[in-house]
Amino acid sequence: MSTTWKSRYALRTKELKSSAIRELLKITQNPEVISFAGGLPAPDVFPIARFQEACRRVLELNGHQALQYGASEGYEPLREMIARHIARYGIKAKAENVLITSGSQQALDLIGKLLINPGDRVLVEAPTYLGALQAFSVYGAQYVSVPSDDDGLRTEELEEPLRSGPKFMYVLPNFQNPGGTTLSEGRRHQLVLLADKYGIPIIEDDPYGQLRYEGEHLPPLVVIDRENLRGDGGYSIGNVIYLSTFSKTLAPGLRLGWIVAPTDVITKLVQLKQGTDLHTSTFVQVIAYEVAKDNFLDEHVKLIRKVYRDRRDVMLEALKKYFPPDVTWTHPQGGLFLWVTLPEGMDCNKLFQAALKENVAFVPGDCFYAGNGDTKEGCRHLRLNFSYGQPEQIREGIRRLSQAVKQQKHELHVVHA
Amino acid sequence: MSTTWKSRYALRTKELKSSAIRELLKITQNPEVISFAGGLPAPDVFPIARFQEACRRVLELNGHQALQYGASEGYEPLREMIARHIARYGIKAKAENVLITSGSQQALDLIGKLLINPGDRVLVEAPTYLGALQAFSVYGAQYVSVPSDDDGLRTEELEEPLRSGPKFMYVLPNFQNPGGTTLSEGRRHQLVLLADKYGIPIIEDDPYGQLRYEGEHLPPLVVIDRENLRGDGGYSIGNVIYLSTFSKTLAPGLRLGWIVAPTDVITKLVQLKQGTDLHTSTFVQVIAYEVAKDNFLDEHVKLIRKVYRDRRDVMLEALKKYFPPDVTWTHPQGGLFLWVTLPEGMDCNKLFQAALKENVAFVPGDCFYAGNGDTKEGCRHLRLNFSYGQPEQIREGIRRLSQAVKQQKHELHVVHA
Numbered sequence: 001m002s003t004t005w006k007s008r009y010a011l012r013t014k015e016l017k018s019s020a021i022r023e024l025l026k027i028t029q030n031p032e033v034i035s036f037a038g039g040l041p042a043p044d045v046f047p048i049a050r051f052q053e054a055c056r057r058v059l060e061l062n063g064h065q066a067l068q069y070g071a072s073e074g075y076e077p078l079r080e081m082i083a084r085h086i087a088r089y090g091i092k093a094k095a096e097n098v099l100i101t102s103g104s105q106q107a108l109d110l111i112g113k114l115l116i117n118p119g120d121r122v123l124v125e126a127p128t129y130l131g132a133l134q135a136f137s138v139y140g141a142q143y144v145s146v147p148s149d150d151d152g153l154r155t156e157e158l159e160e161p162l163r164s165g166p167k168f169m170y171v172l173p174n175f176q177n178p179g180g181t182t183l184s185e186g187r188r189h190q191l192v193l194l195a196d197k198y199g200i201p202i203i204e205d206d207p208y209g210q211l212r213y214e215g216e217h218l219p220p221l222v223v224i225d226r227e228n229l230r231g232d233g234g235y236s237i238g239n240v241i242y243l244s245t246f247s248k249t250l251a252p253g254l255r256l257g258w259i260v261a262p263t264d265v266i267t268k269l270v271q272l273k274q275g276t277d278l279h280t281s282t283f284v285q286v287i288a289y290e291v292a293k294d295n296f297l298d299e300h301v302k303l304i305r306k307v308y309r310d311r312r313d314v315m316l317e318a319l320k321k322y323f324p325p326d327v328t329w330t331h332p333q334g335g336l337f338l339w340v341t342l343p344e345g346m347d348c349n350k351l352f353q354a355a356l357k358e359n360v361a362f363v364p365g366d367c368f369y370a371g372n373g374d375t376k377e378g379c380r381h382l383r384l385n386f387s388y389g390q391p392e393q394i395r396e397g398i399r400r401l402s403q404a405v406k407q408q409k410h411e412l413h414v415v416h417a
Numbered sequence: 418m419s420t421t422w423k424s425r426y427a428l429r430t431k432e433l434k435s436s437a438i439r440e441l442l443k444i445t446q447n448p449e450v451i452s453f454a455g456g457l458p459a460p461d462v463f464p465i466a467r468f469q470e471a472c473r474r475v476l477e478l479n480g481h482q483a484l485q486y487g488a489s490e491g492y493e494p495l496r497e498m499i500a501r502h503i504a505r506y507g508i509k510a511k512a513e514n515v516l517i518t519s520g521s522q523q524a525l526d527l528i529g530k531l532l533i534n535p536g537d538r539v540l541v542e543a544p545t546y547l548g549a550l551q552a553f554s555v556y557g558a559q560y561v562s563v564p565s566d567d568d569g570l571r572t573e574e575l576e577e578p579l580r581s582g583p584k585f586m587y588v589l590p591n592f593q594n595p596g597g598t599t600l601s602e603g604r605r606h607q608l609v610l611l612a613d614k615y616g617i618p619i620i621e622d623d624p625y626g627q628l629r630y631e632g633e634h635l636p637p638l639v640v641i642d643r644e645n646l647r648g649d650g651g652y653s654i655g656n657v658i659y660l661s662t663f664s665k666t667l668a669p670g671l672r673l674g675w676i677v678a679p680t681d682v683i684t685k686l687v688q689l690k691q692g693t694d695l696h697t698s699t700f701v702q703v704i705a706y707e708v709a710k711d712n713f714l715d716e717h718v719k720l721i722r723k724v725y726r727d728r729r730d731v732m733l734e735a736l737k738k739y740f741p742p743d744v745t746w747t748h749p750q751g752g753l754f755l756w757v758t759l760p761e762g763m764d765c766n767k768l769f770q771a772a773l774k775e776n777v778a779f780v781p782g783d784c785f786y787a788g789n790g791d792t793k794e795g796c797r798h799l800r801l802n803f804s805y806g807q808p809e810q811i812r813e814g815i816r817r818l819s820q821a822v823k824q825q826k827h828e829l830h831v832v833h834a
Contacts (some may be wrong), residue, residue, distance in 0.1 A: 005682050008584060008618060010534045010556070013685060043481035051480065055472035063468065064460035067668035102519055102672075106694040113555065117427045134692035138530065139427070167425060201425060251484035253699035255519075265422050268430060275551035277523040277694070282670035284698050 012118075012138050027361065034397035035361040036384040039177065039336055042311075045304050046251050047291065054290035058283075066286040072274040073266070074100025074258070075285035081292065082258055089209070090223040091242065093260050099269050102280045104207055104245040104257030106273075108135035111203055111241065111259075113272050115167055116141050123161055123169035125153045127339075127368030127378060129177045129205065132170055141167075143370030150330060152176065152183030155190040162198040169200055173221060175208040175335025178368045178383035182333050185218050192224045195239055202240045207248055207257075208335035210301050213309035215333045222260070238262055246288055248336070249301050254284045308336070308387050311394060315386040318395045322402035324409065329384075336387040339365070342380045342405070345412055349379065354404040360397045429535075429555050444778065451814035452778040453801040456594065456753055459728075462721050463668050464708065471707035475700075483703040489691040490683070491517025491675075492702035498709065499675055506626070507640040508659065510677050516686050519697045521624055521662040521674030523690075525552035528620055528658065528676075530689050532584055533558050540578055540586035542570045544756075544785030544795060546594045546622065549587055558584075560787030567747060569593065569600030572607040579615040586617055590638060592625040592752025595785045595800035599750050602635050609641045612656055619657045624665055624674075625752035627718050630726035632750045639677065655679055663705055665753070666718050671701045725753070725804050728811060732803040735812045739819035741826065746801075753804040756782070759797045759822070762829055766796065771821040777814045 027033070058066050073079065079095040086093060101107040108131065116122070118140025124132070126145035133143070144161045147154050153171060162169075171191070173183035183191070195202050204221045219227075222240040230238060238261075245257035259269060273279070291297075312332060319329055319340075326343040340362075342348065348364040355361060365381025386394060444450070475483050490496065496512040503510060518524040525548065533539070535557025541549070543562035550560070561578045564571050570588060579586075588608070590600035600608070612619050621638045636644075639657040647655060655678075662674035676686060690696070708714075729749065736746055736757075743760040757779075759765065765781040772778060782798025803811060 005679065008532055009685065010530070010532055013531060013689065040486055043485055046481060046484045048476055048480040051484070052473065052476045055476065056469065059465055059469045059472065063465040064463060067463045067468070067670040068460055069457055069669045102694040109693045113427070114430060115425055115427055131692070138689065138692055252486045253484040255694060255698040262422065268426065272430065272555065275548070275555055276526045277519040277672060281672040281698055281701050284701060
């Protein structure tokens, strides 16, 4: 009797399909294609020399520890460094509040594992980060979507969804993926107050917070929650779990992220992490610590900001120069992405096919919707990444994309005429 | 309204408790304690110079790729190397049959995610690897345990449990953790035939297969399954998923393992892996490839075998010299562990407390039972690791442990007298 593996798969894998982005990335491996599809940092800003020096030192002085099993919580000096680092943004946490994860994708997986029972509702922005939907769906999450605009999630539409009793809400306040938008300060306060009123925890995902190119830093939700609602009681209480990563500041190939949470939540997450992958690579953690230490990371982030700000400006200028006036886009104050809105009637997936013929790629907007009847809205959008390409590639890519847009508009006109 | 996090935890985390081993390891961090508790490779065999050279070369020639996002399946040259490598043991697989995981603990987690619905039964050996129980339990697994002896799982007791319809069976045929036993060739054939008869898939976990110190290599279950039952049809069909790791041959701090499976299973696992942690650290994969290539790993494994064989022999001799004659132990042909059986009436947990007073530690045997009334049997056992300590530490540790054993025997005698 031969086993059909398919007949053995768990129910949770039923809806599983390979993410559209992943399949896209394969298409765009053709070197002729200029891709705005990935969320890749620019490899030319990776601090290679610093990594070389770190590897040399770590293996010479600390090789036996760096190559051995480690604690599930993470490498202690790295946890302490992260606690010190986030203190500058007002997040008062100790090392014991920090769990090192294998990229912040794993943080999302562990949070899904910890909190979601099949059928639980999760409140998300529309649009939201596709990877979070993937991580939560496997645990049986259903979604309640709240629309967003240029100032982020529309908190004035939040109360009713909160009343429906979601298990938690998941938000990206800074330079959102895919929207490129930033949640305004007023809305941050409103969001935290409403979450508290209805007793709904917040998962604050902040991978890009340090990559601000203009405007003032805004307080994280975790800080507002503590200062306004809980007094200065440290991090033992709180309604917010905060996530971030080294993927956009040091290098994504490390797969290093972290979770900041009250200690009892960390304890539970550590137990889950142990069964999931024992611990994150000791070697990678020790190297990352050695690279980042002595304020190197701060200096390095300044360089990244400069490079990415220039690229964002190049893309904004090219969009203005080439695109028809009825196409609009967000003006991100930071991060890696901007979000384009097509005129009514146009379809991002048809545009995607046309764009591929012009050798340019993007991610169709409907990928970023949890799918409660708002997928149609998603079809009017595209996500463009501006961090990866060189300025001249960005200009040429936008020019090509504008050709595809004009052609699609023309076809639409012919059909409707 | 302040959120109680506890009230939000998913049902699957209800039974979650920190593993006994993990707590033990904390106690044994006291440098006075000689610990046979961990499963740690000896750091003195880590090939540090080779790692230094690999880091230097990779960052010089391939730094941009090594630090960037990568494919969820893993680094292609590493997948190909693994496919070539396992071919020598008769496992005919292509790179497309190999998924790189963040340690083989993640392989267990992904398999649980793929296959287990809450309430599904998983057939395991008694005793079995604690980390597998942790990984599967979170997905709601129930267990059916089959006893084992010096020749591994007792296949003559397998048919009835198989008839009860477990979702899959999980076995460690080589130098089992914790038993140190090896499944005999006859039983391997019987196991594969029975699994086929009842259509029950096999998860074959083989972290130690290359660390054989005596006797002849035995065919993996995956090879027997294919050769005997499916003809030479390559790896597209098959009843066995095979797992292994670099943790015991290169270094556990890398967190690098792999799954070998039919392509449709790999495709599904890749989708799950993407939502779990996107992919395993590119940096670690590229470095591991660079270290292992040009047959370095084969040569290195010869060194490890020699060092660990010596340590095993030291432990076996010390046990014989110091332990009372009514205590018995397994004679492992490879791997990292041996398994001690105490005389009836003795309790490994009481012994553990006594041993700590003598500054020596081990893992109490009851940790390794899935807990279907066989936990009491577990209390007569201890797992001892012989790979980590230096020979003189092993001798002294066994001497101390024998003191604790004699003392416990004496107390038992006094109580019963």
